[in-house]
Amino acid sequence: MERREFIVKSGTLIAASVFTAKFGIASTLTETSKSPDYSKRPNPDHFNQPILKAIALGINAPSPHNTQSWKFEIIDDHRMRLYVDENILLPATDPPSRQIHMGAGCFIETLVLGAQRLGYTSQIDYFPEGYAGKNDFGKKPVASIQLSQGKVQPDPLAKFIESRQTNRRKYKGDLITQKEYDELVKLAGPSHSKMHFINTNFEPYLDVFYKGFEIESRTFATNEETRNLFRFNEKQRAEKRDGISIPQMGYKGLMISLAESSLDMGDQTKWHSDKSINLSLKNMKKGIDSTKGIVVWYTESNEFLDWVKSGRDFVRFALALSSKELYAHPYNQAIQEYDEMKEVRTKLDGLLDIKDPQKIQMIVRIGRSSSPYYAYRRNLKDYLKT
Ligand SMILES: Cc1cc2nc3c(=O)[nH]c(=O)nc-3n(C[C@H](O)[C@H](O)[C@H](O)COP(=O)(O)O)c2cc1C
Structure with missing residues (x-):
């Protein structure tokens, strides 16, 4: 499916099943930290056009609920x-x-780093046609991206694109020290958003994480949205290639099939039952209680550009974590902007002294853990704008 070339002719996309070494750059794909699983993600070697190769790498980016809400022209x-x-x-x-726009920022940063591995620098022009509000979503670009060939020394973070993963399992071992955090910040480099690091007196934050998750789970509309993006067995995961699932929640071995069978392919009554919600809260609490450090990203304003740039910042830090075999698990429930979350959101803002128009864009726990389930991405052609 992916072994295709997308050729642009007079603004139209034509898919052709040719594969030539026209650009001869496949060999310039530098080292990755571990072998990527191309059964689950696009393989950059299957494309010839540099922009498609860079996109194939960018698609490894994280996105909220693994929505991969990206459209490429x-x-x-x-x-x-x-x-x-x-x-x-x-x-x-x-x-x-x-968060959807943060996901766009995550894609941009991952593509920029991926392009460096191909020998290209990227010029990013944000919102080139302006961006006023919801009516522009999907109609006006978030960014135009141009690759230029040159002598490029890839950022050391670039080789961790395929190995970065969200990890919702229990974290083990020591707390993350200030020294370790400072090293991570140095590796991640300059950032648009500001950051807080917490490695002591976790309790009020863990309480907020738990309450946020509980509200998201017990509010019908948000819990239903998760159900719609939940994939209930491996066949469905391989078909849909997006969303989240029991193994992505950190379950292992036999527990995966037990939990999946109790969810009965997403039966609505079972999904919203107290029994299912309580089980999921119990699993989530194990993760929360194993927190070894908390990192928060916040911005001075809360504009579209802040969202996209915070996504870029988050990915750089997440890659820095991967380079040290550390993981992050976001707990963004508590910062979400719906009414039911207001009290918890205000409490978290108070704990961190965040005052409007400042905005917390991301909050994660970090630590060491075993390697988690590797999440799917859609095939590259499925993101192309028609
Ligand atoms: C903006 C943003 C917000 C996210 N929020 C959460 C969250 O609140 N809870 C969570 O468990 N994962 C969260 N994630 C992680 C995604 O679910 C994850 O990136 C996605 O499932 C793909 O998996 P991967 O990161 O392992 O590639 C978030 C990711 C992004 C980019």
Whole structure:
């Protein structure tokens, strides 16, 4: 399926099943930290156009609920426009689509680093046609991206693109020290958003994480949104290639099939029952209680550009974690912008002294753990703007 070339002719995309070494750059794909699983993700070697190779690497980016809400308009071999996909938003959990735009930022940063591995620098032009509000989602680009060939020394983070993973399992071992955190910040480099690090007196934050998760689970609209993005067995995961699932929640071995069979392919009554919700809260609590450090990203304003740039910042830090064999698990429930969450959101803002128009964009626990389930991504052609 992926072994295709997408050729641009007079602004139209034509898929052809040819594979030539026209650009001869496959060999310039530098080292990755572990062998990528191409049965689950696009393989950059299956494309010839540099922009498609870079996109194939960018698709390894994280996104909220693994929505991968990205739409690509290919301009030519070196240029593209990135849109959010207005058909894949999270209106209940993410009413302003802030996290969806952070996901766009995550894609941009991952593509930029991936392009460096191919020998290209990237020029990013944000919102080149302006961006006023919801009506522009999917219609106006979030960014135009242009690759330029040159002598590029890939950022050391670039080789961790395929190995970065969200890890919701229990974290083990020592607390993350200030020294370790400072090293991670140095590796991640300059950041648009500001950061807080907490490695002591976790209790009030863990309480907020738990309450946020409980509200998301017990609010019908948000819990239903999760159900719609939940994949209930491996066959469904391989078909849909998006969303989240029991193994992604950190379950292992036999527990996976037990938990999946109790969910009965997402039967609505079972999903929303107290029994299912309480089990999921219990699992979540084990993770929360094993927190070894908390990292928070916040911005001085809360504009579209803050969202995209915070996504870029988050990915750089997440890659720095991967380079040290550490993991992150976001707990963004508590910062989500729907009414039911207001009290918890205000409490968290108070704990961190965040005052409007400042905004917490991301909050994660970090630590060491065993390697988690590797999440799918869609096939590259499925993101192309038609
Ligand atoms: C903006 C953003 C918000 C996220 N929020 C959460 C969250 O609140 N809870 C969570 O468990 N994962 C969260 N994630 C992680 C995604 O679910 C994860 O990236 C996705 O499932 C793909 O998996 P991967 O990161 O292992 O590739 C978030 C990711 C992004 C980019």
